[in-house]
Amino acid sequence: MPDSATPDNPRRPRNPSVEGAEPELAELRDILFHAERDELLALRERVHDFGQRSHDVAEVLPEAVRLRGEEGVDEQLTEALRPTVERTLKESVERDPQIVAEALFPAMGPSIRRAISEYFKALVQSFDQAMQHSFSIQGIRWRIEAMRTGKSFSEVALLHSLVYRVEQIFLFHRQTGLLLRRVVAPEVAAMDADMMAGMMAALQDYARDSFHAAKSDALEEFAVGEFNCWVEQGPKAVLVAVIRGQAPQAYRLKLREVTERVHAVFGKRLDEFSGDASVFDPAEDLLIESFASQRREHAMPPPRPYFTYSLATVVLLFVGWQAYLGYEDWRWGRFVDMLREEPGYTITSFHRGWFSRYYEIGGMRDPQSTDPISLLQKEGLDPTLADLQLGRYYALDDVLVAKRAAALLAPPAGVRMTVESGVLRVRGEAPADWIRDLESKATLIAGVKRVDTTGLLLPGQSDFVKARGDLAAARLQFNEGSAEIRQDQRAAVENVAALLKTLDHLAQEMGDELSVEAVGHTDSTGPDAANQRLGLYRATRTVQALERSGLRAAIVHPRSAGSSEPLAGEGSESERQINRCVTFRVLRPQAGAQP
């Protein structure tokens, strides 16, 4: 038997005490254990041989994985494999998506088709509901609501159609029909859940038996009155939702998800269930989640009396409003009638729109007419309610023509302008250039046909006119048959001289030359020729007396009127006395109307 315990075999264990000292013992050991030792060596070789080890693992791997799986839901293996599987899948897709796409195709087709068909089912359902509600009283109410809230009608209809409330959720064990967990919405009176769950399980069997359905088929839904029970059957557990009202189809998906998650989390416990339901207490969170997130408050219609009261209030308000509008219409109508009479207004239209508070007044208005806002305020009407559509025009009313002229000509203070049948009369005192301006512009003003400036004076003219009046009133008296200035008339002479000096001065200011005639008068006694001569004497003597008083020469010219222009009758001596006199008359300037 060859001794393999040589130094050239490194794998051979060396025992110096045995090897060196007692070769007999080594020999003995070889004899006794040589078979086991060879086996040991072979085993060691197998363990250290990478290829062999891989081969061994490959042999047992499928069985090992299967065993691990049979032990129940074991997340360790899944967790260990997940990163590798995910990475592999990712890399594969990155490298060539076609391979994964082809592999998934058979599974994806049906799921996509199913998703699309579910979608269309839900769409048709909502469309049906919308159509159903479009032509009912409720539909009209919803339309109003849609208008009021600015939402689309379908949105509002959907909101009302899908009002539902999940009141209870049962989770029961499929095999035994025993209740595992139940969640009840607040304020819901619940019956005995255990018995209900049992009966639901029995009904499942009953339905399946009665219709000879396949074992995987299940009673998915049943309805009693306003309650709907939706059943989602998993392989090990069944979820039942008791719903008041109509839940959307999407909620079915939610139930399915919850069922799947229950199976994923509690799969092993469902398998091993032997009556202890408390192990499913943690499932409550899952059930609550499904149920709370899908809950909607049940919308209750308003109680009828309130609706009636509201309607009555609305009708009363409407009637009151209409009455108020009627009164307002009357007031505004009166105002518009008044406006038609107002100078500078031509009203062509007046109306108020349906359900509107605003009054539209159309027509034309002269810019010089009274401001319509102030007219409205004077009548106690709210100017903000007036929609005035007034074009502009020039009215030919005298009042407005006068206003227009005043606006354009800006007369200085002291000048008064009036218009009568298109004739602009100007009175008062004004500077010469304003008067020139007036003469050139006045007839261009709309409505002015002619200008009458006879009442117009230059500055100083009024003083002149006054002095001229005073002069006209002055009179020097003479004795019968005499042309001598009487002693008692000296003061009168001085007075006339002063007036003439003033007039001379004013005439020079006006750029004119004063010219006055002194007219000698006589009584009617005696021959005319003598009286004519006497009158001239009297006038001449007066002129001389005035010139002696300091008056410039050649201003006053003597003239005789004889007895032909008597100032009084000749019936008495006192009347004849009046006629023996000299009077004065301004010949130039002619400014101002002669009084």
Add this chain to the structure above:
Amino acid sequence: MEYKKKICMLGSFSVGKTSLVRRYVQSIFEEKYLTTVGVKIDKKTVRVDGDDVLIMLWDIYGEDDFQKLRMNFLRGASGYLLVADGTRRATLDKALELNERVQAGPDAAPVVLVVNKVDLAPDWEVTGELLDELRTKGWQPLKSSAKTGESVEDAFLALARMTLGKKP
């Protein structure tokens, strides 16, 4: 600790199953369920060594010539209450036959045999010898009465213990 267990009550038509338990269980469903759906579910809580056992009792419509037992209703049962009518021998045979069928199936489970109508003992067709014979085969039949309530609680207790793997 509370356990929930499904127990099925089996027996021929009119052996008095429903009346037997009526006074001992909580019930919310009407008896017409039995004839319409074929099953009525009641509830009973039994206390076993400090644990509560909530028995969901599936009262299954009695098998007769016209109606076969719906085996689906037995699925997941943890025990059976087998009921026979002492005054009719045939019902005992039927009960034993049903038991054989059940125990051969996937829902085999402990069983308690109750022979009902002990208040009518003189008219019994099920003789003492017959019961003894059953005892030799391992049965522990209970004589019960819907009228007196005799043995009803015992039957439930025995079943509850058995479902927990304890001796009756």
